[in-house]
Amino acid sequence: MKHLVFLLLLAAAGQSATAQQRVMRTGTETDISALSDEFSDTASVRNWNAFHLVEGFPDKIRHMGMRNGLLELESHPAGWYADYQAPFLFKPVTGNFDVTMRLRVRGASGDSLPATEWSLAGIMVREPKPTNAATWEPRSENWLFLTTGIADRPGTPVFESKTTANSLSNLRLRPARAGWVELRIIRVDASFILLSRYDGEGWQVRDRFYRPVLSYSLQVGLNFYSGFNSIPAAIGADPRAQNAAVARDVPTDMLVEVDYIRYARPRLNTERLAALRQPGFNALYYGGGNLLTDYSLSDEALLKLLQL
Numbered sequence: 492m493k494h495l496v497f498l499l500l501l502a503a504a505g506q507s508a509t510a511q512q513r514v515m516r517t518g519t520e521t522d523i524s525a526l527s528d529e530f531s532d533t534a535s536v537r538n539w540n541a542f543h544l545v546e547g548f549p550d551k552i553r554h555m556g557m558r559n560g561l562l563e564l565e566s567h568p569a570g571w572y573a574d575y576q577a578p579f580l581f582k583p584v585t586g587n588f589d590v591t592m593r594l595r596v597r598g599a600s601g602d603s604l605p606a607t608e609w610s611l612a613g614i615m616v617r618e619p620k621p622t623n624a625a626t627w628e629p630r631s632e633n634w635l636f637l638t639t640g641i642a643d644r645p646g647t648p649v650f651e652s653k654t655t656a657n658s659l660s661n662l663r664l665r666p667a668r669a670g671w672v673e674l675r676i677i678r679v680d681a682s683f684i685l686l687s688r689y690d691g692e693g694w695q696v697r698d699r700f701y702r703p704v705l706s707y708s709l710q711v712g713l714n715f716y717s718g719f720n721s722i723p724a725a726i727g728a729d730p731r732a733q734n735a736a737v738a739r740d741v742p743t744d745m746l747v748e749v750d751y752i753r754y755a756r757p758r759l760n761t762e763r764l765a766a767l768r769q770p771g772f773n774a775l776y777y778g779g780g781n782l783l784t785d786y787s788l789s790d791e792a793l794l795k796l797l798q799l
Contacts, residue, residue, distance in 0.1 A: 526582045526754040530562040539712070542579035542617075547624035549737045552578045562749040565599060568738045570609055570719030571636065574629050574658045574730035577719075579615055581712030582754070589757045590614055590711055591675045593750040596640040600744055603669045604648060605641045605717065610745035611651055612715035613638030614676045614752075616683065618706055627731060632658040635700050636714055637674050637685040639667050640745065652685050652698035663698065671750070677757050677797060681705070682783035684797065694799045699784040713752060717743040758798045 528535050536557075543550050554565035569577035584590075596612050598605050617634035635654040642649045648669050653662040668689065675686040675694070681703035688694045718741065726736045767782055782788050783796065 520586070520756065523584060523588065523754045523756065526584070527752065528562075529560070529751045530557055530749060531560050533557050538582065539580045540582065540710070542576070542581065542710070546620065546622075548576065548734055551576075551737050553743065560750075562747075564612065564713075564715050564747040564749070565745060566610075566715050566717045566743060568718035568721045568741050568743060569716045571615070571634070571653070571655075571714055571716055572662075572719070573655070573660050574632055574734075575719070576632075576730075576734045577714060577716035579617065579710075579712065579714045581615070581617065581710040583619075583708060584711045584754065585708040587678050587680065587757050588711060589675070589677045589755045590752065591673055591755075592713060592752040593671060593673045594639075594713075595671045595748045595750075597669070597746055597748070598744050599746040602744075604646060605743075605745035606645060607718045607721065607742075607744045608641060608643055608645060609719045610717040610743065611638035611640035611642070611649075612713065612745075612747040612749075613651075613674045615710075615712060615714035616676060616678070616705075617710040619708070619710055624735065627734070629730065630658045633702075633705060635676075635683055635685075635702065637676060637687070637697055638714065639672055639674065639687070650687060650697055652700075654700045654702070656702075656704075665697065676711075678709075679757055679759065679783055682781065684783060684793065686799070694794060696790040696793060699786070699793075701781060701784040711754070713749060715745075715747045717745040760796050760798050763796055 551567045551569045553567045556563050566578050571577045592614050594612060596605060597603055613636055615634060615636040620631060622628055632655050638651045642651060642664050648667040649664045650667045651662055651664055653660055671690055673688045677684040681701055683700040683702060685698040686694045687697050721741050722733060722738050726733055783793060
């Protein structure tokens, strides 16, 4: 029942969320901190857009609610890969951004890790689509994300960084730890920097993506999914069929707890960046204009440029 109430609030919130974002679009340097959510008030759900409601797909969220200042999320079997879709809550953001989320991905039964394969959650950045469920077309997904949780080896926590262009996905899995962690994605023009930080530690660069074709206005928020390999064969392997169906009777064991998600503009060290640029080569497709994702720039130097 609580989940239904949350969905009704999300559905009713579309118009007000759009109006709010019009204010944010007045300039690329406009403060976007008002998009942040500490999840201390259930009314804040009104400010979120649910991907499936916006595009007319069925609801694959098994559970969504708030408890003790945390947003709790569970997913029916689903996964973000290629043309396949899963739950995604977002806010429209225009221009450069710096988004940080603190979360924990654990088993719904209380274990420190999910028991279901491919149970992950994190920050997603997605190109808005002109189509909906009725006009859906393949090879039109463009997004990237950084998640944490369990991949194909139960009991082994990972970070998953994934980038998808025209529904062609490329992913990387790296070792992680169970428990609370901060994830972060910073956009500077065509550069997207993915970072993580455990409590009491410093920021680590997890990946750098160069996506010059992505729009200046994107959907930015939190995605979560579990049990992609558990989707019944009766539904079929075709993405169109899977996106239109929900395997409600197939159990998943993953609980996502989100402490906060905070939106800001990047704080670049512009003097340091200008000193590194090659004169006359400032276009994004030149190395001199694409420094943040050029691995000739060390992670340590990148963190200094980002003032982290």
